[in-house]
Amino acid sequence: MSALEREYPANKKFKYQLMTTIDHEKKRAALEAVKYVRSGMTVGLGTGSTANLMIKELGRQVANGLNIIGVPSSEHTRKLALELHIPLISLAEAARIDLTIDGTDEFDPYLQLIKGGGGALLHEKILAYNSDLVIIIADSQKQVKRLGSFKLPIETIPLATQKIIQSLTQMQLQPTLRVKEGQNFITDEGNYILDLNIKHITNIPSLNNRLKEIPGIVETGLFLDLADIIIVGKGESIRTYKK
Ligand SMILES: O=C[C@H](O)[C@H](O)[C@H](O)COP(=O)(O)O
Structure with a gap:
């Protein structure tokens, strides 16, 4: 909305x-x-x-x-x-x-x-x-003016997704596993999407680097x-x- x-x-x-x-x-x-x-x-x-x-x-x-x-x-x-x-x-x-x-x-x-x-x-x-x-x-x-009103999507490997959710929760990013029609949303590569609340983040490039360091995160929606x-x-x- x-x-x-x-x-x-x-x-x-x-x-x-x-x-x-x-x-x-x-x-x-x-x-x-x-x-x-x-x-x-x-x-x-x-x-x-x-x-x-x-x-x-x-x-x-x-x-x-x-x-x-x-x-x-x-x-x-x-x-x-x-x-x-x-x-x-x-x-x-x-x-x-x-x-x-x-x-x-x-x-x-x-x-x-x-x-x-x-x-x-x-x-x-x-x-x-x-x-x-x-x-x-x-x-x-x-x-x-500032990115973050829209939740940041990231693509994750299914096997690692629960571990990734734990790490992102510790980082206060409130990860939500994307669901479509009652099922986990699956990307064209067979992966999951987590949507993150990054409203409070001031250093976006640094966040992007930190996310890319977590094993199992395939890519972030930060361009x-x-x-x-x-x-x-x-x-x-x-x-x-x-x-
Ligand atoms: O994964 C989807 C893409 O990044 C879209 O380009 C983005 O969500 C914008 O979509 P829309 O033009 O429907 O607002």
Whole structure:
């Protein structure tokens, strides 16, 4: 639930208007990002509702002759891109990735991100790290002064997850095992997701390093030096932030 939804829980009309505004903002950002795509490019395809809008626009352009190869960041994205007849190769097959376009759960003024709300953070991070250019698309609700209102997702190996929960509880990070439809959420790599409360953390890079030192944590949703450009839909306009 967003801060605005918490603030106006009873006002359904307001919530509806907020949703349509947010959806439009996502679409504006997605269409703007697609302008960076050129024929001949290998394009990393992010995951999530904002990335879906970008993939749909790419599908439309591919049908009109755009010649690209997509590299999907999740099974969900792979299926959507296939439906739209976007030619695909896997992460393993991609020799180089010209550009990746992906969504985010939060971003701060330093272009640092929290990602993984949809559980795709591991493949998304590998894609972003290996891309010449990373463009993040977002609605205005994702912009924060300081990361941490959104719980930080981390991907963990099932075997180690209980031990990891003990360590993270000692670190006061209140880990919650992500559950979907009554079952543990399983990532595309067969792992679990823990969501951490990092609201009180001031040194985010140091937290990231500490988390990566714990055996069994495969990856964190902190994308600290990976975004080159962030395109945000803001009402009727668009803001672009560059590194
Ligand atoms: O694992 C999911 C991804 O990191 C998404 O890009 C992120 O959760 C943003 O998703 P949405 O565009 O649906 O808000």
